[in-house]
Amino acid sequence: MVAILEKQQCVQSIYSPACSQREAHRALELLEDYHAKLTRPQDKQLRLAIERVIRIFKSKLFQALLVTEIKYNNLAEITKTAEFAQQHVEVKRLEYRKSPDGVNPIPTN
Numbered sequence: 001m002v003a004i005l006e007k008q009q010c011v012q013s014i015y016s017p018a019c020s021q022r023e024a025h026r027a028l029e030l031l032e033d034y035h036a037k038l039t040r041p042q043d044k045q046l047r048l049a050i051e052r053v054i055r056i057f058k059s060k061l062f063q064a065l066l067v068t069e070i071k072y073n074n075l076a077e078i079t080k081t082a083e084f085a086q087q088h089v090e091v092k093r094l095e096y097r098k099s100p101d102g103v104n105p106i107p108t109n
Helices: 002-012 017-037 041-058 059-098
Strands: none
Touching: 017 041, 017 059, 041 059
16 A cells, blocks of 8 residues: 555656655665575576666666756756746736736736
8 A cells, every 4th residue: 555655656746856766766675575586596697687787776876867867857847837937927928018008908816
């Protein structure tokens, strides 16, 4: 149940740093659990491949890329919000200019 709620929170705030870091941490945990279960000799190649992925997840470079992605996504969201606000201001300015007496023709509540 907790995992479902966390997933819903991540969907709602897809660019939140906590969400991305939580998802990366969870993926690492799952990989480590799976890695621990690979005990047969024929699993050796898969174990080695998973070990490489685990090392990448734990690397400073991966952590830096994760932070960079979060910052980029947050900046994109801020830019979209600013563009919307600018469009709203422009619409209001045009409405004001169209009004014959200089009064806003749309009532503000």
